[in-house]
Amino acid sequence: MSSHQPEQARSRGERIQEAEREAARRRILELAEAERVPLDEATRTVPGRRWRRERG
Template sequence: MGSEKRVSQGEQVEAAEREAARRRLLIQAEAERVPVEETTRAVPDRRWRREQR
């Protein structure tokens, strides 16, 4: 009968805050994400130096 574990209100609030923070981070990460098409290809160091001469 008493085997059910009761979750305190404080624990519920903390869980809700963690979930809200997780969602905010995911939204921020998605907003800052750069699509692959917009990235530039790195130029190998040797080729870059040759072009600088």
């Protein structure tokens, strides 16, 4: 019966690691969402001074 114990322990350990990876992934996604810049702000262009000087 003791031969089954390491398999169970490994399976339990793998399940714990999987849960930890999932929790870490969710934390990273939550942080990324909190720091996300809305598309409107990211794509807004403001002409630089050099561009205006060259044009005029």
